[in-house]
Amino acid sequence: EIVLTQSPGTLSLSPGERATLSCRASQSVSNNYLAWYQQKPGQAPRFLIYGASSRATGIPDRFSGSGSGTDFTLTISRLEPEDFAVYYCQQYGSLPPITFGQGTRLEIK
Amino acid sequence: QLLESGGGLLQPGGSLRLSCAASGFTFSSYAMSWVRQAPGKGLEWVSSISGSGTSYADSVKGRFTISRDNSKNTLYLQMDSLRAEDTAVYYCAKGQLKVDVWGKGTTVTVSS
Numbered sequence: 001e002i003v004l005t006q007s008p009g010t011l012s013l014s015p016g017e018r019a020t021l022s023c024r025a026s027q028s029v030s031n032n033y034l035a036w037y038q039q040k041p042g043q044a045p046r047f048l049i050y051g052a053s054s055r056a057t058g059i060p061d062r063f064s065g066s067g068s069g070t071d072f073t074l075t076i077s078r079l080e081p082e083d084f085a086v087y088y089c090q091q092y093g094s095l096p097p098i099t100f101g102q103g104t105r106l107e108i109k
Numbered sequence: 110q111l112l113e114s115g116g117g118l119l120q121p122g123g124s125l126r127l128s129c130a131a132s133g134f135t136f137s138s139y140a141m142s143w144v145r146q147a148p149g150k151g152l153e154w155v156s157s158i159s160g161s162g163t164s165y166a167d168s169v170k171g172r173f174t175i176s177r178d179n180s181k182n183t184l185y186l187q188m189d190s191l192r193a194e195d196t197a198v199y200y201c202a203k204g205q206l207k208v209d210v211w212g213k214g215t216t217v218t219v220s221s
Contacts, residue, residue, distance in 0.1 A: 088152055
């Protein structure tokens, strides 16, 4: 089972700043099959990124994903107030099971 | 759109069946999954069903059964021998790899 470790656990930034979230896998993620999700309190997750770098339908271009192998990054270029949430990475290259990271909380500074 | 139902409060050892009504896409063409989230915790994959069969997390194997009725566009999760650690919001999810559509979730609480 691939274990995903996200860092930092909490990231405190201000609107307009750039956010960089990390996801590290315990072994190489096949075909870079890595996704990112956003979750706000009391809501279901929202699909952001797949294949490490492809944006899902309707996702603003301030969200970008990068990386390969075991190291992946989600970057939010200029934070909007609605971007403050918890972000999860998920691998789907080696299954079962699909696995999720433990999440990074992005909070307003 | 995915709409879950069937959650509730029950005692350890009990059983519950969750349902997920799908609309807006050709349900029979897609693999489907259940993902859960314990209070204050992260996301945990529970089970998936596709044309190739079913799969389960080790934590629920032998206790939970996933099924679907394509004529009703509905996904199910039969949960038996429930434990306190099964307490979570259960999300219905479209896909078994990446999940592009999520339901709002239904809450299952197992407590004596």
